[in-house]
Amino acid sequence: MKEIRLHGRGGQGVVMGAEMLAYAFVLEGKYASSFPTFGAERRGAPVAAFLRFDDKPIRETHQIYEPDCVMVLDPFIAKSDTIYIGLKGDGIGILNTPKKAIDYWPQNLKRLGLIDATQIALEEIGRAIVNTCMLGVIAKVTGWVRLESVISALEMNFEGKLLNKNAELVKRGYENVEIFYKE
Amino acid sequence: MSSIDLRGQIRVLDGNRAGAYGVLLCKPDVIASYPITPQTPLLETLYKFEAEGLFDPEMVEPEGENSAMGTLIGACAAGGRTFTATSSQGLSFMNDAYLLAAGNRFPIVMAIGMREQVSPHGVISGQQDAVLVKDHGWIQIYTESCQEILDSIIMAYRLAEDEDVLLPVNVCYEGFYLSHHSQRVEIPRQEEVDAFLAPLKGMNRLKWTLEEPMVFSSYTVPPELYTEYRYKMCMAHQRAKAKFDEIDREFAAKFGRSYGGQIEEYRTEDAEIIIVTMGCSTGTAKVVVDRKRDEGVKVGLVKIRMFRPSPKERLIKVLNGKKAIGVIDRNVCYAWNCGHNYIEIKTVLSDLDRPLPVLLDFIAGLGGADITDKHVEKVVERTIDAAKGKTYEPVTWLSLE
Numbered sequence: 137m138k139e140i141r142l143h144g145r146g147g148q149g150v151v152m153g154a155e156m157l158a159y160a161f162v163l164e165g166k167y168a169s170s171f172p173t174f175g176a177e178r179r180g181a182p183v184a185a186f187l188r189f190d191d192k193p194i195r196e197t198h199q200i201y202e203p204d205c206v207m208v209l210d211p212f213i214a215k216s217d218t219i220y221i222g223l224k225g226d227g228i229g230i231l232n233t234p235k236k237a238i239d240y241w242p243q244n245l246k247r248l249g250l251i252d253a254t255q256i257a258l259e260e261i262g263r264a265i266v267n268t269c270m271l272g273v274i275a276k277v278t279g280w281v282r283l284e285s286v287i288s289a290l291e292m293n294f295e296g297k298l299l300n301k302n303a304e305l306v307k308r309g310y311e312n313v314e315i316f317y318k319e
Numbered sequence: 320m321s322s323i324d325l326r327g328q329i330r331v332l333d334g335n336r337a338g339a340y341g342v343l344l345c346k347p348d349v350i351a352s353y354p355i356t357p358q359t360p361l362l363e364t365l366y367k368f369e370a371e372g373l374f375d376p377e378m379v380e381p382e383g384e385n386s387a388m389g390t391l392i393g394a395c396a397a398g399g400r401t402f403t404a405t406s407s408q409g410l411s412f413m414n415d416a417y418l419l420a421a422g423n424r425f426p427i428v429m430a431i432g433m434r435e436q437v438s439p440h441g442v443i444s445g446q447q448d449a450v451l452v453k454d455h456g457w458i459q460i461y462t463e464s465c466q467e468i469l470d471s472i473i474m475a476y477r478l479a480e481d482e483d484v485l486l487p488v489n490v491c492y493e494g495f496y497l498s499h500h501s502q503r504v505e506i507p508r509q510e511e512v513d514a515f516l517a518p519l520k521g522m523n524r525l526k527w528t529l530e531e532p533m534v535f536s537s538y539t540v541p542p543e544l545y546t547e548y549r550y551k552m553c554m555a556h557q558r559a560k561a562k563f564d565e566i567d568r569e570f571a572a573k574f575g576r577s578y579g580g581q582i583e584e585y586r587t588e589d590a591e592i593i594i595v596t597m598g599c600s601t602g603t604a605k606v607v608v609d610r611k612r613d614e615g616v617k618v619g620l621v622k623i624r625m626f627r628p629s630p631k632e633r634l635i636k637v638l639n640g641k642k643a644i645g646v647i648d649r650n651v652c653y654a655w656n657c658g659h660n661y662i663e664i665k666t667v668l669s670d671l672d673r674p675l676p677v678l679l680d681f682i683a684g685l686g687g688a689d690i691t692d693k694h695v696e697k698v699v700e701r702t703i704d705a706a707k708g709k710t711y712e713p714v715t716w717l718s719l720e
Contacts (some may be wrong), residue, residue, distance in 0.1 A: 150715050155331060155333075155501045158501055158503075162329060162330070162331055162503045167503050168331065168502075168503060169331075169500060169501060169502040170331075170500075171333075171495075171499055171500040171501060173685060174443070174444070176500065193503075193603075194502070194601065195464075195606050196602055196692070197497070197600065197602050197603055197690075198603050198689045198690060198691040198692065199689050199691070201691070275501075292330075292331070
């Protein structure tokens with residue numbers, strides 16, 4: 137089983153993104169589950185969501201404290217070291233940031249994906265909603281899920297023109313992420 | 320929005336939406352419900368189904384939960400299949416109609432997206448709302464996963480409307496930890512569920528019509544008749560237990576999924592100690608049981624599915640000869656300073672052979688607190704120690720440690 141923790145802000149599509157990613161795994165015949173941290177829903181407030189996937193049924197219902205991968209949708213939250221709390225050894229970090237490098241490598245972080253998803257989202261849909269773009273990014277950086285599965289999972293929430301635009305966002309995320317390895 | 324008719328597909332659904340598909344598949348005649356967090360998305364999904372023409376129940380929007388239940392009581396008296404859902408204070412507000420439904424033997428199915436009760440105020444997970452009404456005459460089924468919510472709603476109609484039972488049934492699932500937890504769910508096909516519910520068509524049911532009016536809930540009944548009503552209701556609850564096991568077996572044969580009926584027994588056969596759970600922490604606890612088994616610890620798990628009526632006979636059978644029992648309770652009983660399942664199991668102890676197992680209670684997960692594998696490991700370890708004869712605390716507030 138692999139565990140992913142997503143960070144972002146209310147309104148950025150963190151929860152919906154996690155659910156679409158779960159569906160992408162299920163489309164590949166795997167088992168997956170996702171859920172958000174709970175509280176009063178507030179636009180702009182920091183939120184986290186959790187995702188598990190495995191080849192066999194997932195029974196755990198508790199929150200994720202030791203993720204294999206941390207993905208951050210909000211550039212300001214990406215500045216905080218606390219996002220890496222509990223990250224397992226050889227861990228993966230994925231950040232939405234305009235930066236081309238990070239200042240230092242936190243302990244346990246082995247692989248890092250950087251992308252300016254906000255800029256891509258603004259170009260494609262005119263709004264800074266980056267969840268779908270980041271699904272393409274995580275597919276590329278981790279290799280855990282196929283690009284086609286992620287695009288197929290979009291139809292859970294989109295259709296028509298919006299589906300096409302978000303599919304384009306996924307692809308651009310997949311193609312444009314820069315991947316770095318700790319030496 | 321793409322079509323929301325997902326019947327026959329494998330999808331990712333949270334507990335609320337999984338429950339809504341269960342309701343859709345059972346085609347109720349009347350739905351009356353008032354929204355309350357965390358149950359609201361279930362209701363929203365039912366309205367979407369109706370708007371898209373997937374089913375055609377009478378959808379009543381009452382001004383509150385009490386009226387919702389009142390509406391269903393009327394619909395049930397007329398022979399209708401009914402559904403509602405609520406949580407927390409909504410259940411409290413419904414209380415007198417909730418009692419009426421059971422006393423009149425109306426086979427209403429109601430989901431409870433479980434949430435803590437005031438006070439302190441909190442839109443947070445817990446089981447206190449549902450366990451509070453444990454002696455209000457309803458059957459209560461507690462669930463572990465989104466799939467089990469969907470499947471249990473289908474089974475609930477088979478149980479409630481059975482002419483040997485005729486009692487209302489709650490399908491309970493923890494708010495947020497299940498209501499908002501998206502999981503892989505297999506949604507049955509309509510014809511499969513139609514076939515599973517078909518036996519209900521030939522069942523006897525009171526039906527109030529304008530031509531043949533009846534009196535329900537009569538004001539003054541003589542004490543003998545009153546006592547007879549109570550006696551018959553108790554008997555119906557007792558009959559519901561074996562019936563639920565039967566329904567589970569039939570469900571397994573038709574759908575390939577079994578939940579054990581009244582209780583699920585997980586690796587209990589050669590177990591020396593047993594962990595007792597109810598609700599979604601069961602999944603996490605099973606993972607820990609497997610881990611401890613790999614270490615050579617003879618531990619098993621009993622999941623309480625049917626909390627009401629009490630699965631007494633099944634519990635006696637599975638707990639006999641065990642050395643120690645650790646109960647995880649996501650609820651509290653002020654009177655006895657413990658959780659409710661601790662009292663239930665303690666009551667069962669008097670029917671077990673000597674020497675009796677040691678019994679420990681662990682209160683955890685209140686007020687939205689997480690129940691993690693680390694918590695369950697503590698439960699297992701302390702229960703083992705108690706089995707070995709070490710001194711122990713009968714009741715531990717695990718989340719406070």
